[in-house]
Amino acid sequence: MASGVTLAVVGAGDRGAWHARWALAHPQRARVVAVAEPRKVRRERLAAEHGLDAGAVVDDWRVLAARGRVADAVLICTLDREHLEPVLAFAALGYHIMLEKPMALTEDECRRIVAAVEDAGVILAVGHVLRYTPYTQALKRVVDSGRIGEVVSVQHLEPVGFWHQAHSFVRGNWRREDQATTMLMAKSCHDLDWLQYVLGRPPVRVSSFGRLSHFRPENKPAGAADRCLDCAVETSCPYSARRDYGDRLAGGRHGWPLSVVVDEFTPQALETALREGPYGRCVYACDNDVVDHQVVAMEFGSGATATFTMTAFTEQADRQTRIFGTRGELRGDGARLRVYDFLTRTEEAVGLGTEGAMDAAGGHGGGDTGLMDAFVDAVATGDPGLVKSGPRESLASHLTVLAAERARRDNTVETVGPAAGWSPPMPPAPTC
Numbered sequence: 001m002a003s004g005v006t007l008a009v010v011g012a013g014d015r016g017a018w019h020a021r022w023a024l025a026h027p028q029r030a031r032v033v034a035v036a037e038p039r040k041v042r043r044e045r046l047a048a049e050h051g052l053d054a055g056a057v058v059d060d061w062r063v064l065a066a067r068g069r070v071a072d073a074v075l076i077c078t079l080d081r082e083h084l085e086p087v088l089a090f091a092a093l094g095y096h097i098m099l100e101k102p103m104a105l106t107e108d109e110c111r112r113i114v115a116a117v118e119d120a121g122v123i124l125a126v127g128h129v130l131r132y133t134p135y136t137q138a139l140k141r142v143v144d145s146g147r148i149g150e151v152v153s154v155q156h157l158e159p160v161g162f163w164h165q166a167h168s169f170v171r172g173n174w175r176r177e178d179q180a181t182t183m184l185m186a187k188s189c190h191d192l193d194w195l196q197y198v199l200g201r202p203p204v205r206v207s208s209f210g211r212l213s214h215f216r217p218e219n220k221p222a223g224a225a226d227r228c229l230d231c232a233v234e235t236s237c238p239y240s241a242r243r244d245y246g247d248r249l250a251g252g253r254h255g256w257p258l259s260v261v262v263d264e265f266t267p268q269a270l271e272t273a274l275r276e277g278p279y280g281r282c283v284y285a286c287d288n289d290v291v292d293h294q295v296v297a298m299e300f301g302s303g304a305t306a307t308f309t310m311t312a313f314t315e316q317a318d319r320q321t322r323i324f325g326t327r328g329e330l331r332g333d334g335a336r337l338r339v340y341d342f343l344t345r346t347e348e349a350v351g352l353g354t355e356g357a358m359d360a361a362g363g364h365g366g367g368d369t370g371l372m373d374a375f376v377d378a379v380a381t382g383d384p385g386l387v388k389s390g391p392r393e394s395l396a397s398h399l400t401v402l403a404a405e406r407a408r409r410d411n412t413v414e415t416v417g418p419a420a421g422w423s424p425p426m427p428p429a430p431t432c
Contacts, residue, residue, distance in 0.1 A: 004023075004026075004027070004028055004029045004030045004031055004376075004380070005029065005030040005031075005072045005073060005376050005379045005380050006030070006031060006032075006033045006070075006071040006072045006073070007020070007023060007030055007031065007032045007033065007071055007072070007073050007074070007075060008032075008033060008034040008035070008036070008064060008070060008071040008073070008074045008075070008095070009032055009034070009035045009036070009037075009046060009074075009075045009077070010035075010036045010037075010061040010064065010074055010075065010076045010077065010078060010086055010090075011036075011037060011061075011075075011076065011077035011078040011079075011100075012035055012037035012039070012042040012043050012045070012046040012077075013037075013042060013077060014256050014259060014260060015077045015100050015127075016037075016046070016075060016077030016100075017042075017045070017046055017049075018368060019075050019077065019098065019127075019368065019371075019372060020032050020035075020046060020049070020050065020075065021049070022368070022369065022372040022373075022376075023050070024049065024050070026376075029376055029377075029380070030372075030376045031050070032046075032050040032052070033052070033056060033070065033071050034052070034056045034057070034058075034064055034070055034071060035047055035050075035052060035056065035057055035058070036058045036059070036060060036061040036063065036064040037059065038059050038060065040059075041263045042263075043057055043058075043059065044057070061078070061086050061089075062089070065086070065089045065090060065093060068093060069093045069094050069095060071095065072095070072096060072379055073095055073096040073097065073098065073123075073375070073376075073379050074086075074090045074095045074096075074097055074098070075098045075100075076090070076097060076098070076099045076100065077100045078100075079173070079180070080102055080105060080174075080180055080181050080185075080186060081105060081179075081180065081181070083099060083100075083102075083103060083104050083109075083113070084104055084109045084112060084113060087099060087113050087116060087117070087124075088112070088113075088116050091116040091117050091119075091120040091122050091124075092116070092120060094120065094122060095122060096122045096123040096124075096375075096378075096379045097117065097122060097123070097124050097125070098124075098125045098127065098371070098372075098375045099113075099124060099125070099126050099127065100126075100127040101126055101127040101128055101189055101190065101193075101394075102181065102185050102186070102189045102398060102401075103126050103391075103394050103395070103398060104398070105181045105185060106402070107398075107399060107402055107417070110394075110395050110398045110399075111395065113391065114391040114392065114395050117391055118391065123375070123378050123379060123384045123387060123390075124387075124390060124391045124394075125371065125374065125375040125378070125387040125389055125390065126389045126390075126391070126394035127371060127389070128189075128190060128193045128194070128197075128371075128388075128389040128394060128397070129190070129367030129368050129370065129371045130190050130191075130193070130194045130319075130365075130367050131193070131194065131197050131367070131370075131371075131388040131389050132366070132367045132369075132370025132371045132373075132374060132388060132389075133365040133366045133367040133370060134352050134365070134366050134370075135332070135334060135335065135337070135352055135365055135366075136194065136197070136198070136367075137352075138337055138350055138351070138352035139198060139321070139323075139330065139332055139337055139350075140197070140198050142330055142337065142339060142350060143198055143199070143323060143325075143330065144200070146327075147325075147327070147328060147339060147341075148323065148324075148325030148326075148327055148328035148329060148330050148339065149325040149326030149327030149328060150302070150304075150325060150326045151199060151302075151304050151323055151324070151325050152303075152304055152305075152324050152325060152326060153304060153305045153306065153307075153324045154195065154199070154304070154305070154306035154307070154321065154322070154323050154324070155306075155307055155309075155321065155322045155324075156191060156194075156195060156306065156307070156308045156309070156319065156320075156321045157308075157309045157311075157319060157320045157321070158187070158188055158190075158191050158308070158309070158310045158311075158319050159311065159314035159315065159316070159317040159318075159319070159320070160187065160310060160311060160312050160314065161312070161314055161315060161316030161317065162238060162239065162312060162313060162314065162315075162316075163238075163239070163244050163316065164257075164312075164316055165215075165292060165312030166215075166239045166241075166244075166283050166312075167244075167257045167260075167279070168187075168257070169183060169186075169187070169288065169290050169292070169312070170215045170239075170283045170286050170288045170292075171241070171278050171279050171281055171283065171286055171288075172260065172278065172279065173260075174186045174187070174290065175286060175287065175288035175289070175290060176287060176288060176289050176290065177289060177290060178289075180290075182290060182291075182405050183210075183290040183291045183292075183294060183310065184208075184210075184291075184294060184296070184310070184401055184404060184405050184408075185398075185401050185402075185405070186290070187310065188294075188308070188310045188401070189397065189398065189401045191308055191310070191319065192296065192308065192397055192400045192401050192404070193389070193393075193394065193397035193398075194319075195298070195306055195308065196393075196396060196397045196400065197388070197393070197397075198323075199300060199304070199306075201300060201301060201302075202300075202396045202397060202399070202400050202416055203298035203299055203300050203306070203400055203416055204299060204300060204301050204415065204416055205298070205299040205413055205414065205415055205416065206296060206297065206298050206299075206400060206403050206404045206407055206413070206414050206416060207296070207297045207404075207407045207412070207413045207414070208294060208295065208296045208297070208404040208405065208407045208408035209294070209295050209408060210291040210293055210294025210295060210310075210408055211291055211292075211293070212288070212289060212290065212291050212292055213292055213293060214292055214312070214313070215283050215284065215286070215288055215292055215312075216284065217284055217285065219284055220282065220284035220285060221233050221236075221237065221284075224237070224282055224284065224285075225282065226281065226282050226285040227274070227275065227280050227281055227282060228240050228241040228242045228274060228280055228281075228282060229241075229242060229271075229274050229275055229280060231282065239283040241274055241279055241280050241281075242274065242280075245257075245258055245261055245270055245273075245274065245279065246270065249265060249267065249270055260279075261273050261274075261277070261279045292311070292312040292313070293309075293310065293311040293312060293313065294309075294310045294311075294408065295307060295308065295309050295310075296308040296404045298400075317333075317334075318333055318334020318335060318365070319333075319334050320332070320333050320334065321333075327341070327342050327343065328340055328341045328342050329342075334365060335365075336349065337349065337350035337352060338350065371389070374386050374387050374388060375387060396418075399416055399417050399418075400416050403415070403416045403417070
């Protein structure tokens with residue numbers, strides 16, 4: 001089609017705006033024709049970027065849905081707890097849907113989303129962007145080729161980063177389970193989904209341990225104030241909001257996470273935000289309750305095992321993985337892959353291309369682009385097989401996250417329930 005796939009955007013926050021910008025970079029393939037966003041600054045900014053007239057800009061997705069189908073597809077990028085209703089409404093109208101992760105926060109809601117898109121016959125792509133990176137595709141090719149033999153065990157680390165934890169999960173929108181969701185669902189559903197994708201199947205049993213250890217009132221330094229701007233010990237604190245956001249502003253780094261804190265990138269706006277808003281609070285004087293470190297242990301049907309570690313207490317870095325096979329070992333750090341062969345006792349670098357860091361600010365190493373490439377092509381051709389993170393695959397990984405969190409809370413080993421109707425693909429037999 002000459003004008004490409006038409007897109008409506010529901011939720012013009014950082015993620016919604018980022019996904020929408022893909023259309024600006026690919027004007028022959030897609031264009032944004034409508035936006036629904038309650039915050040005036042955000043919706044007007046996105047409307048201006050995409051040249052939308054006033055009639056295409058609304059403050060509530062329900063207003064947009066009431067107009068019927070005005071686009072081929074919709075990008076649903078609302079808050080985590082606000083996914084179910086818009087998915088049900090837009091699926092019923094025949095929209096193809098790109099849904100930010102997590103798809104929903106309970107098993108019932110996840111299953112209702114799957115049923116809704118399948119009943120409507122529309123394409124659903126969940127925003128598990130790590131599946132789409134060049135790095136992941138190269139790593140999966142090695143695993144599927146049998147080059148390292150049969151996979152026996154995996155170690156996977158998500159180094160959240162000390163400042164990222166402070167920004168998003170101590171001061172920010174995902175700090176409380178009752179207002180958002182668990183840390184494992186909000187941050188690490190990416191990783192449990194990624195492990196399922198790489199190994200070609202979900203786990204059958206999980207256990208988990210973790211807690212909120214450091215960002216607590218009892219760890220507040222002597223002499224510290226409730227806000228960084230008033231704090232006598234701020235200069236010696238690694239979690240200083242004044243330093244973190246101030247350095248970003250001074251350096252002209254106006255994207256995420258600074259864009260979450262202020263709408264205008266001026267010293268005055270930042271001063272006001274840190275004095276009055278949530279991002280200027282002492283990390284030891286917030287109302288946060290999500291964990292700051294967690295381990296998940298998994299067993300797969302083949303007998304293979306995997307451990308996943310999420311921790312706040314790291315340098316901001318890419319995910320790190322070691323996969324142990326019967327004929328070799330695969331090591332990756334998000335940008336580089338190396339294979340050690342047991343027979344030849346040699347190590348080889350695996351070639352790949354990436355597009356920045358594997359985080360939101362870096363486009364998730366090309367994953368954000370890869371997701372939109374696949375989704376728009378699927379809509380344009382009518383081929384849902386182009387989507388790597390469809391409804392059944394995403395349901396399976398969400399069931400793993402929910403089971404792991406039950407295990408952590410209840411001190412149990414949990415069986416992972418099946419995503420009915422989906423059978424994971426069998427990997428090729430190892431070669432000798």
